[in-house]
Amino acid sequence: MFGRVALIGLGLIGSSLGHAMRRGSIAGEIVGAARTAETREAALRLGFIDRGCKTAAEAVAGADLVILCTPVGTYGALAAEIAPALAPGAIVTDVGSVKMSVIRDIGPHIPKGVHFVPGHPIAGTEQSGPEAGFAHLFDGRWTILTPTAVADPDALARLTAFWTACGAKVEVMDPERHDMVLAITSHLPHLIAYNIVGTAAHLETVTESEVIKFSAGGFRDFTRLAASDPTMWRDVFLNNREAVLEMLGRFTEDLISLQRAIRYRDGQALYDLFSYTRQVRREIIEAGQETPLADFGRHPG
Amino acid sequence: MFGRVALIGLGLIGSSLGHAMRRGSIAGEIVGAARTAETREAALRLGFIDRGCKTAAEAVAGADLVILCTPVGTYGALAAEIAPALAPGAIVTDVGSVKMSVIRDIGPHIPKGVHFVPGHPIAGTEQSGPEAGFAHLFDGRWTILTPTAVADPDALARLTAFWTACGAKVEVMDPERHDMVLAITSHLPHLIAYNIVGTAAHLETVTESEVIKFSAGGFRDFTRLAASDPTMWRDVFLNNREAVLEMLGRFTEDLISLQRAIRYRDGQALYDLFSYTRQVRREIIEAGQETPLADFGRHPG
Ligand SMILES: NC(=O)c1ccc[n+]([C@@H]2O[C@H](COP(=O)([O-])OP(=O)(O)OC[C@H]3O[C@@H](n4cnc5c(N)ncnc54)[C@H](OP(=O)(O)O)[C@@H]3O)[C@@H](O)[C@H]2O)c1
Ligand SMILES: NC(=O)c1ccc[n+]([C@@H]2O[C@H](COP(=O)([O-])OP(=O)(O)OC[C@H]3O[C@@H](n4cnc5c(N)ncnc54)[C@H](OP(=O)(O)O)[C@@H]3O)[C@@H](O)[C@H]2O)c1
Incomplete structure (x- = not known):
């Protein structure tokens, strides 16, 4: 689906994407960048990247798809760093939990001929780092893409196919x-x-x-x-x-x-609210976004 | 351990107690009371009671241990109802989530020669009713007993042994x-x-x-x-x-x-709080009160 994919940041989301790409044979080569040697080595050992780079600029060279998987506060500086190294025709996306600020911080750095389509998978756990990821994290969960008005329809279609292949359902939404x-x-x-x-x-x-x-x-x-x-x-x-x-x-x-x-x-007011909220969980379970098992199916600690 | 145990209320907690008593061979006979025929029939079908009664007064006759397992708002009326039927030497306890009000509501009705020791198992799920219970609900969880100053030490010891046999760890605490x-x-x-x-x-x-x-x-x-x-x-x-x-x-x-x-x-204030709270979960896991698995070990819904 993509020749070379660059993951910038190899924590929970970066590593889960790596594993999901392996599972679906989505990428010819996966290149990963992280600050610390420890993280790069863990990623190589766990096998979800083929090559580790010290800098984001190195990692994006020749990549067809670049995915920023670091905290959203780092995106402005990272975009400035990778901009000169991006290949013409490449798609740049991210997984950040906020979208307006990401567009504000990354958008201006994107060179002509490179396609920027912001994204956010609604999936995660409380754990972080390269050991925390797993291939099925995105299965059955939604990924929201928030293309700007000028976004290339073909890039949007390719990114939709990418997330679908990673197990997710895709929704397009206004960033605001x-x-x-x-x-x-x-x-x-x-x-x-x-x-x-x-x-x-x-x-x-x-x-x-x-x-x-x-x-x-x-x-x-x-x-x-x-x-x-x-x-x-x-x-x-x-x-x-x-x-x-x-x-x-x-x-x-x-x-x-x-x-x-x-x-x-006011017992009646309490009872009314408590009865109403009960239904909300039922609907979330019916929508396939929660386990129907009692206590999350949790086993005694 | 007890000849006859009466469960008043056969919902999540009542049914779990019934199953736990079966598992540990704790009671010679388990008698259960619930308002609706449907609940009594479910309890008999599931096998966690031997006999179902329409009224609490009927159920407590001849019981060595009486456990109130209904919402705490019902305790005053139930205590008044069962008082004349309680056997001399019987122990009366409850599982209510509040303890001061329970002592206020039940205490005055307890006849001389009957031992009242309030209790509360810190275990549960979001589900309710007779089908929701299971034998291992209390395993490794704490049950708090809040005996009053006049409580009989022997009754407290027998109730402690009861909860321990149900899988729980017991803590004695002041009701306030x-x-x-x-x-x-x-x-x-x-x-x-x-x-x-x-x-x-x-x-x-x-x-x-x-x-x-x-x-x-x-x-x-x-x-x-x-x-x-x-x-x-x-x-x-x-x-x-x-x-x-x-x-x-x-x-x-x-x-x-x-x-x-x-x-x-103020990013620093946010970071400091968020780093601190992280440790609290670690301690809960170490104390055996939570699963160490990511996302509660929950499987995709
Ligand atoms: N966690 C979730 O549930 C979740 C869900 C959806 C979206 N997201 C979004 O996904 C992104 C990543 O979250 P995560 O949970 O995967 O985080 P994580 O597990 O903490 O991993 C963060 C990664 O980013 C790298 N990194 C951190 N600061 C950096 C910097 N200044 N320059 C370069 N690399 C840096 C880290 O490198 P080192 O390991 O070398 O330090 C690490 O590889 C965030 O934008 C978040 O909003 C998270
Ligand atoms: N749920 C928890 O997580 C949890 C944990 C610890 C302690 N507790 C305490 O345990 C007690 C029971 O909770 P639960 O979760 O087991 O409740 P539940 O599943 O809703 O069951 C309540 C039971 O009480 C009966 N009942 C209700 N109102 C009654 C009344 N006015 N007279 C006679 N019987 C009545 C019901 O009978 P019908 O089925 O016939 O209506 C049912 O059998 C409460 O005091 C609660 O505070 C609960």
Whole structure:
């Protein structure tokens, strides 16, 4: 499907893409770039790249497809670095969790004759680094592509075929809408999870060891999202600031009304909300985006 | 270990206790009470009770151990109903998620010569009803017992042995402390989950179908807790009002400070919190209260 693919960044998403390309025989050669020798060596040992490069510029030379898989805060500098080395006709894409900022940071650096189509796979785990990836991460999950008005239709079609071959379903969306949708389906959930874990760990009335011991009451679920990579998530919040603040405002408004219901012992209001939310999970399961098994099918720790 | 055990309520916790008693040969006979014939029939069919009763009073007659497994809002009326039928020397306990209100509601009804020792297993799933239970629910999880000052040491020892035989580890705690600890490790997490699922479903800018489609970004995790039984959770919030409001206040305070960090682009503050919270999950895994597998070991939905 592609002669040479360059992965810039070999963490969870980069390594999963490498494995998925191997599984589907999607690339003739996979070249990978990472900052540290340790990461490049792990990638070679795990076999999801054919060749490791110290710099992104080296890795993109002669590549038909270039995929940026580093935290979104690095994209501006990386785009400036690779621009002179990009092959004519190459497709440049990314996997960043925010899309407006990515277009702002990468777009201006793309040379004429190179096709830039931003993307974002809605799939992941709380683990990071080159050992964390696996070939089926994208299976049955959505990848959102946010082409700009000037995007080449042929490049969009090829990238759609690429993600489909990696197991994903593809949706094309406006970048502004992407950032709003992801603010509620991903960014706010992570923010809330980070926050409650911080709150629980800093109480004076309850010790941290009590929190850990009795976490199976529900708290432990939040620690999964709150164990995600700090650099990646710092960059997400700095780069999707407006949409996150907007969703956070809505969340807080609703929370205050729920607080009032508890304070004034309004059992009916509580019951109504709790019955309604139950259906949402059912629909997510029916849409194939969640396991139907109780407790995520989790085995006792 | 016990001649006859009466389970009042045959939902997730009642049925799991029944199965665990079968597994460990803990009871000579298990008698179960539930409101609906459907539930009693399911319990008999699944084999985790020997006999079904329409009323709690019928079920407790001649029982050595009585376990209340209904929502905590029902405990006062149930205690009044069973009091005259309790056998001398019997132990009465419960599994309710709140302990101060349970002592307030049940305590005054307990006749002389009957031993009341409140309890709470920190284990569960989002599913409910008689089909939801399984024998290993309590394995490796903590059960908290909150005996009052006048509790009989022998009854406490027998109940400790009972829970240990069901697979649990037992901790004795002051009821007030229980309610504070559980407010942060269980009640607030559920409240937050219910709230964000409600917020997401009522936005004008993002449709519910978009929320469902792209929920794998993190949101779907919250829908598990938010799919829990509405009656049970209404009763928890109405009966642990003060401790939940206290923890909610702390959560909101921290959230506002996080909101400010995003607004003023304080990347360092975000990075510091996100790095800190990562360790908390590690400790929960080390304490054996969570699976070490990525993504809860969840299989693609
Ligand atoms: N994790 C998810 O669930 C998820 C889901 C969808 C999209 N995304 C997006 O995917 C991207 C990568 O996330 P990830 O989870 O794969 O991260 P990760 O596992 O932490 O890996 C990040 C990779 O980027 C490299 N890197 C970091 N900073 C760099 C820099 N300044 N210059 C060059 N390389 C650098 C790292 O190299 P070293 O190893 O050598 O340090 C590492 O190989 C992010 O933009 C994120 O928003 C993540
Ligand atoms: N779910 C958890 O994760 C969890 C964990 C620890 C402790 N707990 C506590 O365990 C208790 C039971 O929870 P659960 O999850 O097992 O609930 P559940 O699955 O919803 O089952 C509730 C049972 O109680 C019966 N019941 C309800 N209202 C009743 C009433 N007014 N009079 C008589 N029987 C009534 C129901 O009978 P019908 O089926 O006939 O309607 C059903 O058998 C609650 O106090 C809860 O706080 C729950």
